[in-house]
Amino acid sequence: MTLLMGAVAYDAKVVPIWTGFRSWLLRNGLPFDFVLYSHYERQVEDLVAGRVHAAWNSPLAWVRARRLAAAAGRSVRPLVMRDTDRDLRSVVVVRADSGIASLDDLKGQVVGTGAVDSPQATLLPLHHLRVAGANFEVRRFEVGVGLHGDHIGGERDAARALLAGEVAAACMVDANHLLFSREGTLSPGATRILTGTAAYDHCNMTVVDSAPEELVRLFGELLTGMSYADPEVRPLLDLEGLTAWVEGRTSGYGELEAAVDAGGFYDEAGRITADGYRP
Amino acid sequence: MTVPALDLGDVGFDRGAHLLLRRELALLPVGGRLAVAGTDEALVVHLAAWCRREGHELLPGDERDGRVRAWVVRGRAGQDRWAGAERAGGSSPAGLIARPPAHWGLAARGALVESGGPAVPYDFDRKETVWSELAPKLYLQAVARQWDPVAAVAWDTPFELPAEIEAAVVQVMTYLVENEQAALVIPARLLARVHPHFREVTQLLAVQAADEARHVEVFTRRATLKGDELGTSSVGGRASLMSLLAEPDFSLASFLLSVLGEGSFLNLLSFLDRYAPDPVTRRIVTLAHQDEARHVAFGIAHLEEQARADPAFRGTLRGAIERRHDALADTAGINADVLDALTVLAAGEWSPAAIARGHAAVQVLQAEMLDGRRNRLVRLGFPADEAADLAALHTRNFM
Numbered sequence: 001m002t003l004l005m006g007a008v009a010y011d012a013k014v015v016p017i018w019t020g021f022r023s024w025l026l027r028n029g030l031p032f033d034f035v036l037y038s039h040y041e042r043q044v045e046d047l048v049a050g051r052v053h054a055a056w057n058s059p060l061a062w063v064r065a066r067r068l069a070a071a072a073g074r075s076v077r078p079l080v081m082r083d084t085d086r087d088l089r090s091v092v093v094v095r096a097d098s099g100i101a102s103l104d105d106l107k108g109q110v111v112g113t114g115a116v117d118s119p120q121a122t123l124l125p126l127h128h129l130r131v132a133g134a135n136f137e138v139r140r141f142e143v144g145v146g147l148h149g150d151h152i153g154g155e156r157d158a159a160r161a162l163l164a165g166e167v168a169a170a171c172m173v174d175a176n177h178l179l180f181s182r183e184g185t186l187s188p189g190a191t192r193i194l195t196g197t198a199a200y201d202h203c204n205m206t207v208v209d210s211a212p213e214e215l216v217r218l219f220g221e222l223l224t225g226m227s228y229a230d231p232e233v234r235p236l237l238d239l240e241g242l243t244a245w246v247e248g249r250t251s252g253y254g255e256l257e258a259a260v261d262a263g264g265f266y267d268e269a270g271r272i273t274a275d276g277y278r279p
Numbered sequence: 280m281t282v283p284a285l286d287l288g289d290v291g292f293d294r295g296a297h298l299l300l301r302r303e304l305a306l307l308p309v310g311g312r313l314a315v316a317g318t319d320e321a322l323v324v325h326l327a328a329w330c331r332r333e334g335h336e337l338l339p340g341d342e343r344d345g346r347v348r349a350w351v352v353r354g355r356a357g358q359d360r361w362a363g364a365e366r367a368g369g370s371s372p373a374g375l376i377a378r379p380p381a382h383w384g385l386a387a388r389g390a391l392v393e394s395g396g397p398a399v400p401y402d403f404d405r406k407e408t409v410w411s412e413l414a415p416k417l418y419l420q421a422v423a424r425q426w427d428p429v430a431a432v433a434w435d436t437p438f439e440l441p442a443e444i445e446a447a448v449v450q451v452m453t454y455l456v457e458n459e460q461a462a463l464v465i466p467a468r469l470l471a472r473v474h475p476h477f478r479e480v481t482q483l484l485a486v487q488a489a490d491e492a493r494h495v496e497v498f499t500r501r502a503t504l505k506g507d508e509l510g511t512s513s514v515g516g517r518a519s520l521m522s523l524l525a526e527p528d529f530s531l532a533s534f535l536l537s538v539l540g541e542g543s544f545l546n547l548l549s550f551l552d553r554y555a556p557d558p559v560t561r562r563i564v565t566l567a568h569q570d571e572a573r574h575v576a577f578g579i580a581h582l583e584e585q586a587r588a589d590p591a592f593r594g595t596l597r598g599a600i601e602r603r604h605d606a607l608a609d610t611a612g613i614n615a616d617v618l619d620a621l622t623v624l625a626a627g628e629w630s631p632a633a634i635a636r637g638h639a640a641v642q643v644l645q646a647e648m649l650d651g652r653r654n655r656l657v658r659l660g661f662p663a664d665e666a667a668d669l670a671a672l673h674t675r676n677f678m
Contacts, residue, residue, distance in 0.1 A: 083334065084331045084332060087327070087331070088328075088331075089324065174324045175331070175332065177324060177328070178324075178328040181292055182292060188291070192320065193320060196324060228356050228359040228360065229362040231396070232395060234359075234360065235395060235396070241332070243333075243356035
């Protein structure tokens with residue numbers, strides 16, 4: 001039997017990454033193959049239906065997989081995640097000279113976000129603002145809908161709109177705030193961080209309980225055994241953005257579950273209920 | 280003991296904070312902790328994202344000491360990345376490696392090369408195949424002797440030649456351009472196949488190609504100095520040159536082109552220097568002669584070293600001459616118009632006595648070329664009689 005994993009082709013680099021990992025895993029004794037999906041929704045449906053054994057999931061896809069599985073009387077678990085998937089934060093940024101000093105100042109203002117399904121640039125920061133009592137309008141920058149925010153385009157467009165004065169605030173993950181600051185999309189001193197979310201976790205390798213246990217165990221062992229000192233896998237780890245695979249955990253998805261409920265993105269059974277979301 | 284600490288002042292990640300952090304962290308062992316202070320408002324957000332990507336751990340700042348915004352615990356990724364790194368030999372020729380590995384690729388000789396990466400399949404990756412101890416010196420010489428075709432030749436020097444003499448010059452120039460184009464393409468093709476570890480060889484070949492590019496320019500310019508029309512190009516001449524391009528082996532291509540072909544051209548250029556009917560022609564063949572002499576020197580030095588190291592190598596050279604001779608057996612060799620033009624140039628006029636002198640001069644030229652080839656073959660270790668036989672098998676097209 002072959003362990004079959006799903007991954008979303010959000011970028012062309014997904015092919016060399018998983019082709020490279022596949023060769024390495026095969027050589028190390030794991031019968032492994034992967035299939036690519038054009039968006040996360042079909043990937044998690046196939047995972048819960050047992051058509052794939054594992055899915056390299058976005059945090060939002062994890063939330064839906066968990067709900068779909070529970071509704072179907074099955075269970076899923078995060079086998080591993082990247083070291084870089086732990087403890088991310090999203091920030092809400094305003095122009096330094098905007099006069100917006102507190103969340104109250106957002107009243108009647110427009111907040112720019114990423115795509116409708118971006119956990120880090122839409123769901124989590126908007127939920128954070130609303131829980132804190134802020135009142136505002138939303139303008140979404142819909143790039144790569146269905147990719148759950150993997151495509152950076154929406155966040156970058158929101159940042160540009162902020163500088164152009166088209167929105168009063170923009171939402172983005174901390175790593176992209178760092179990237180935009182260093183590359184000059186956000187020029188030094190031009191913006192200020194108004195607020196930030198609590199720490200949350202990002203992607204995980206979700207496995208379904210119907211998957212072959214022994215192969216899943218070996219898959220987890222091999223991934224966490226990959227060393228950054230190994231010249232064969234290091235370029236793949238660099239491409240995928242990690243220095244080590246670490247054990248999966250569920251503790252970092254509470255806020256996203258709450259955001260999904262509050263915004264009505266999925267219902268408790270994992271059905272898509274978000275308005276106008278067509279991946 | 281003082282705890283390692285870094286005060287970034289007001290410098291954030293948008294202004295280079297990562298450089299200061301890298302420098303401090305490099306001084307710590309894996310697991311070592313660095314206290315970070317600074318006033319940039321985005322510092323902690325950026326520090327968290329940066330540490331995540333770099334594989335460091337971030338711990339919250341000190342509540343007792345408000346200046347410490349966060350602690351960074353050095354991770355092992357940076358150390359792991361360079362764990363299997365190796366030096367790509369040494370930067371000077373003394374640091375050459377006999378067989379540089381393919382994955383060093385384009386790395387500078389002497390660089391610290393991260394392990395892994397694509398293996399670049401260079402055809403010529405053995406020192407004994409491509410290297411000559413003379414290469415670094417010849418390269419420096421070649422660079423120092425580059426000349427500017429505009430400045431080095433007095434193109435506007437006034438002169439008038441009888442139409443038939445001018446036509447002979449144009450025919451010879453047309454022939455030279457054709458040959459120099461082959462001489463340009465061959466080193467250019469070879470150099471892309473040489474492992475960059477043998478830097479001086481690729482540099483020398485690059486300058487050699489650049490030399491030929493200039494020769495093509497000046498010969499074309501002289502051909503069109505008085506008119507627009509060039510001379511003829513024969514099938515035999517082109518076939519002979521194509522057989523040079525067909526040689527895939529580095530040493531054999533160098534042997535056929537530089538030692539035999541360009542070697543014969545040295546005689547031809549000397550002949551043209553002697554019989555040039557105008558100062559412009561004389562000047563450009565003199566300049567080209569200097570360059571070609573260098574190409575021949577590299578070819579000989581390189582092959583001498585190989586022949587010394589491997590006595591069987593001469594058999595390979597002999598094979599290359601014989602193969603080319605067989606391939607060209609059914610072709611006419613040199614363009615008859617070229618031989619006629621050389622005769623007219625040596626004659627200088629159309630009287631029967633002058634033409635007979637010119638004809639004799641061209642015969643002397645061909646004998647000198649044969650002698651030159653034989654002498655160079657002797658230098659490569661061939662016995663005199665064998666060298667004479669092989670020298671005679673060379674293409675009648677000179678190059």
